[in-house]
Amino acid sequence: MELMLYDTYERRLRPFVPLQAGAAGLYACGPTVYDYAHIGNLRTYLFGDVLRRVLALNGYAVNHVICVTDVGHLTSDADTGEDKMEKGSRRARQSAWEIAAFYTRAFQQDIADLHILAPAVWARATEHIQEQIDFIAGIERNGYTYRTADGIYFDTHQLARYGHLARLDIGGLRSGHRVELRDKRSATDFALWKFSGDEQRQMEWDSPWGRGFPGWHIECSAMSSKYLGVLFDIHVGGEDHIPVHHTNEIAQHEACHAHPPAQYWLHGAFLNVDGSAKMSKSDGDFLRLATLAERGVDPLAYRYLVLSAHYRSPLTFSWAALDAAQTALNRLRLAYHRLPGGGQPDASYQQALQAELNQDLNTPRALALMWELLKSNEVPAAAQKATLTWLDQVLGLGLAAWAPAACVVPDEVQALVAARDLARQEKRWADADTLRRAIEDAGYAVRDTPAGTSIQRQATSMISNE
Ligand SMILES: Nc1ncnc2c1ncn2[C@@H]1O[C@H](COP(=O)(O)OP(=O)(O)OP(=O)(O)O)[C@@H](O)[C@H]1O
């Protein structure tokens, strides 16, 4: 079955044909580790994870690399402003190295909680300074650089196809009056190496051009080449990377190797807040995975929510949508748990599900088909379960590992239950109702069964009502 992927470079769906039979090299631009990731950032990594799992389902051995940007990403994409790491360091009153280590670990914990498979390689920019210097030297040798007072710049005028990925209006951009050029020859030119100058920097290195630090884009060119080769299969990132970061990665590769780094470019759409604004670190609605957990939401409910939208469609965050995802996940887990084991996957559903996933990762359609399977009278229960187990290789919801949590009822709730039982025995029905409401307000559902009173936490209340 053919795997179709939407390639931003060509703006069309293309069948996936790997460079090497049976293998797929996948590079993802990773976090800038000056702060926690927000759930918008995490949406982009969930998309990368689904892609990786769908590639594996199609039989490819995936070599997945995620970079960690721990130097050189300035607060403005136009190569001005402060290094985000130095800024984060001042805010936290810790060294840039300490915050890089701290937020890298926090990010790795987030992705583990979301069942995002760990990459084969975590590539840290600060651990690949020599590779970046070598890459810049290659670009320089081919005549695509110039020097200014503050760094070595890429001369985008030299590349006829500069900006093709983003279909940039180069003429418009270059004649734009609002772009501050300073020493740059053109608005689209970008820094490959910045000099430390008089600035007191924590992260800086010697180079053939002077002491300083690499620009943001060169890290990905250098590290993807090192781990996946100068031409690899798929490059992914969030849609904001199209006009600048990925455009410049491509330019660097064109200048050094005369071709782009990857065969396919895939981009995930944003998680928005309030309709159309992208969730950002700078805004007040910065939600972390931990914020969701504090409100009693399972991280995997967020995974389910993300799977319920196509990766190229914007997704607007709301607590109501997240609650609905939690409810759906609870129902799915319980349904799976109740089905008998020992079956084989149903071949026709398997094929239909894979066809949806192979159509540019159509997870919402795959989920709809999965619910249809669970209602089917034709597919035996054990085959339903086996099909779900198979599908969960891509969904990553950990269905087989889930078990209903033992319900530990706090003492004060048990006291309310006992008081309600007594009220019922004494036929004080109004008291019993008041006590039931108090139990529900405490987050528990109470049910009267022939075997006695049963009590469940609300989040798992479907255990008693299905
Ligand atoms: N709201 C969002 N929804 C989906 N992906 C996002 C969103 N914001 C950023 N991303 C993606 O997250 C990834 C990590 O980006 P990075 O850690 O550099 O964060 P960032 O761009 O500094 O975030 P922010 O813009 O919120 O400050 C990138 O691939 C980026 O495209």
Ligand SMILES: [Zn+2]
């Ligand atoms: Zn990158």
